[in-house]
């Protein structure tokens with residue numbers, strides 16, 4: 001029987017050929033916000049590997065919102081053509097391509113991860129053309145003891161920001177993206193507005209939960225109005241965070257997002273106080289965020305995408321079989337093995353596993369398989385299996 005993982009799914013006018021999604025991941029290779037050959041090679045390889053939906057990393061709607069000087073941008077029309085080169089290649093291989101739009105707010109302006117991911121000061125020149133790099137946020141509260149204090153956004157800053165998300169949405173459509181995701185997680189700007197810790201405003205954008213949700217809901221409403229009706233809209237949330245945001249509040253938010261025409265909630269967590277990606281010091285179990293996707297799916301009645309330490313084929317399949325999510329997003333495991341799908345299909349006993357990858361590879365791998373040589377053995381050194 002065909003697995004659920006390898007079954008297509010239709011969302012609005014888009015059919016994904018399987019349920020495997022490349023999770024959005026910053027690659028820190030942009031040049032003043034422009035994609036480079038790196039991005040074509042990087043995203044292209046996952047399409048060649050058969051991923052159903054390839055997400056391009058968090059791409060900023062405003063140069064001030066870049067997490068680092070090497071983030072991708074979508075704040076001006078000049079970005080459309082180089083991004084279109086990537087969407088066109090990915091789609092030519094039968095994969096769909098999405099883009100995550102983001103703004104890091106008070107968490108912008110850092111060095112690269114391998115340079116320590118340190119908050120940079122106001123002397124750091126901006127990403128676009130060495131302009132001043134201003135930090136903005138809902139309130140003048142720094143993200144950490146080491147970070148600079150952001151400027152509290154005025155009401156006209158908020159209006160201008162919503163317009164920037166809208167303009168970036170139109171550019172994403174022109175660049176040929178199939179799916180748009182709004183980054184509302186990991187302690188970045190929209191999440192900062194949701195959080196009673198980061199947002200201590202006394203106007204209509206702060207205080208009650210309704211007021212803290214207002215900026216997100218207005219942004220989503222504006223984006224949905226501009227994003228074509230046949231194209232799916234995703235929102236990534238931190239379903240819970242370290243500053244008291246609860247899964248119950250997420251369910252309330254997601255019901256509202258659904259009413260505004262959001263199709264899929266991408267369920268991540270954290271990032272308000274700590275780094276959001278599970279690593280050595282922060283070591284949860286396999287699929288540690290899957291329960292959030294399950295709760296949101298059940299209680300808000302909306303499609304969900306699960307993410308976080310989903311590594312194994314049978315693990316991914318069981319998430320779908322158990323109705324915990326409708327899509328599985330895979331991040332670092334895909335960096336480890338861009339041909340993860342072929343391996344997963346083999347493990348799930350799918351037919352035609354070599355059809356999953358480009359014929360340039362599949363044709364030869366099929367021939368090799370027909371010879372009966374085994375792959376997973378180290379005995380060749382000893383001449384046993386030849």
Ligand SMILES: Cc1cc2nc3c(=O)[nH]c(=O)nc-3n(C[C@H](O)[C@H](O)[C@H](O)COP(=O)(O)O)c2cc1C
Nearest residue numbers: 023024025026057058277307308309310330331332
């Ligand atoms: C290098 C790197 C960059 C990331 N960049 C983003 C990003 O741009 N947007 C986002 O929402 N999450 C980002 N994440 C989080 C991933 O999308 C994913 O949620 C996280 O890595 C957990 O999934 P995994 O265990 O499959 O890697 C990033 C993670 C990594 C490792």
